[in-house]
Amino acid sequence: MKHKALIVGRIAALLGILQMLCGCWDRTEINDMALVTAAAIDKDERDGIELSLQVFMPRALGSNSGGSQGGGGQKLTLVRSSRGQNIADAVSKIQTKLPRKVFWGHCKVFVLGEEFARKGVREEMDFLARHPQPRERAYMFVSKGKAIETLNLLPPLERYSADMMRKLSELKIGLKVTMKDFIIMLGGDSKAAALPMLDILPPEEGEQPSQGVPYIAGTAVFKEDKLIGDITLQTTRGVLWLTKKMEKATITVRPKDAKSGFITINPNHHVIHQTPRIVNGKWQVLLSIQTSGDLVQNGTNWDPMNLDLLHAMEAAVQDSIKDKIELALDEVQKTMKADILGFAEDFHRSYPRQWGRVKNRWDEVYPTIQVKTDIHVNIRRPGLSTVPVAIPEDEVKKK
């Protein structure tokens, strides 16, 4: 018994001494942290960069109100920026302007300025990948113009602009690229990468300049680690089909034989196979898309209950998808010659030996790759109404 009491006493003493060890007090209270919600990297006039941090201001939310009044253009964040040779340098300079310790753990948005991106991003990505705090799942963007402007915005619907950008990315209208994806793309066989491109919707008349809203305007295309150009949102749709990332789509087409009106379908289930092939020395990619979805609007006088007409509608949608894919190929593959479609990885996997031979001249091979598409669209559900509505029954085309 005496022995046990001794052990208990020793453990208690140990715990007490533990409290005095300096290593144990490396805790940081949340009150001493500057929560970075977004970071923007721009090129400065000289050789370095300009880093801007959007930092959350807890005081603005108010401790008594319980956070019920957030949003509504009220400023919850402040933006601090500083110049430096690289991010690490700039952060240390920003720290002199902030009384609290910079905390990257909740930074979910990184915006790269257009000019900075053109100069090359690799050096600065190294900081983000090496530092333990920034999240690998943070979303990356390129902004048209200066990146800091996106941080200064006060979007009316969200609490701060970083939140808005994050949600935009999660909606998957354009590309959704995390820091990890971006780093892998840059280091991959393709030596090309794509990031969503942000633009700022100018505020309406009479509103503050900060009332502008960031939106996804397209896709920024990187070759090596440099921005070489951007493609529109329409073209991005084609890229999404080609990279198997398409999730939600709204496709509006006019069927060829229809007298007037458009039909719109929402494909929501896709099976996409991308098969690289080498036939007679010719490099091909076979893209097979099987997609099915709902008919959400029918402006024609066609009755979708008729199978022939339904197939005609489906054919029209197939053509539309094919057009978008071709548009994307035309811009990305033929013009920009940036392999953001990931063909290099595919050929590397399927034809490692052949790929090894062209590895060094991939830039020449890539634009010559033929993409063959095989698209099947199924309109599965016509919605609540079978026949076209609001037209006399005798005008409905049933055959």
Add this chain to the structure above:
Amino acid sequence: MRNLHRLLGQSKKPYFRSVQQPSRAATTSPLSNDQQTNVETLRKIYSNSVDVVFRSFLIGGKTQATLIYIEGLSDTEEINTNLLRPLMEEFEEGLSLRQLFEKKVNISKIDALSTYEDCVEALSVGKPVLFHEGDSSGYALGLNRWDKRAIEEPEAEAGIRGPREGFTETISVSTAQLRRIIKSPALKIEPVKIGSYTQTQVLISYVEGIVDKNILEEVRTRLSRIEIDGVLESSYVEEMIEDNPFSPFPQVKTTERPDTACNAILEGRVAILTEGTPFVLIVPTTLFSLLQSQEDYYQRFLISTLIRWLRYTFVTLSMLLPSLYVAILTFHLEMVPTSLLITMSASRESVPFPALVEALLMEVTFEVLREAGVRLPKQVGAAVSIVGALVIGQAAVQAGIVSAPMVIVVAITGIASFMVPRYNIGIAFRILRFPVMFLAGALGLLGIMLGLIAILIHLCNLRSFGIPYLSPIAPFRSADLKDVAMRAPWWMMNTRPHQTEEEFNQYRQAPAQKPGPDRNK
């Protein structure tokens, strides 16, 4: 009885010597032949005691006799009508006293006494003792009766469904309650006397044929080891028979419900009843049996299973929630979802203390309020709870001393610790909350893990009368999970929980009793 010879002036040994002596051979002092000497000796033993009544009278107007009893412990009315009146009447010659008792005295229980120890023992339980001339023995008359509390619903173990009666302080009532439930003569109730001054009656109760003999023997040994001057509550006994007295975890289950006690007895456990308290000890016990409520068996098994899981979750929470809050908010900010962290950081903005201090402050305040609420007179209780709710809730937050999330954490912790049906196990987890909180404040989640590992190692080591405390989880017994991981319906509870490696009476009922309309076909 050991101090009696001291009172009799026969021993010069100081009291503590006798306590230290392992030998417990009772010294017996036989009664003398002379009635007068006996009475005088007893007068000496009970000197300076106004409540001891010595009544001299003549039996049949001739034989000198003395009746001794303690006021309030014996039924004076009965003494008057059934003892004194018939004895004091004149009667025919030639009757011996034995015949006299047989013919005249209508008292059901009369024991002959031959030693002073027996006399004192009889008197102390309220039995009047009668001496008369010409007889060397005294007679203890079964006329003991004292005021006792009525059987009431146990307040600390209330339930929705199930019997409403609880044990009382009177041990004979308690044994009767057990006997009323388990009518089989296999229910055994063995007496032990503990407490050299209080002479408290302690009863070992079990069902022969179900109880594990080793455990029963261990209970007997441990009880007989106790040498203490008084037992005022069963906790005195509990602390003297525990396996690990330094553990924060109780190794004995206490209950004041006869149905809980009987349930345990039927599972092969041993109940220890103590005179003067309604709380009955149940050994051996396990962590999971402490987390069970008797009402689990009375409600439908699905809801009971659900509630058991809820209970396990919240017991863990009651120990860990403040620590998790402290650890995450001081070391692992990245683990909190951003929007939640933003709200929390806003509410913590004006709080002047570190999270650890804030948590300690609130937890200590809560413990103080809880303790005050238990001790305060009922009339003041309501006022305290109102003030307490205001102080640790609204006002503290508005004053900016603590943050609103912390109040929520404390509230959930407080409620969670009352989810446990047994007060003593709930308190164990509440104590452990504080060291874990310090560990969390010093080392974050790593500290919490260290604390949990230490607690787990301790729990794995702990035994209650030789039964591993974590059984049936460690050592694992899948058959016993039916009453731990869930509450199986009664038609599936075919086997009793396993106690020791010895052979045991395994089956409590016939198998395959699942009811249903097709059962008799």
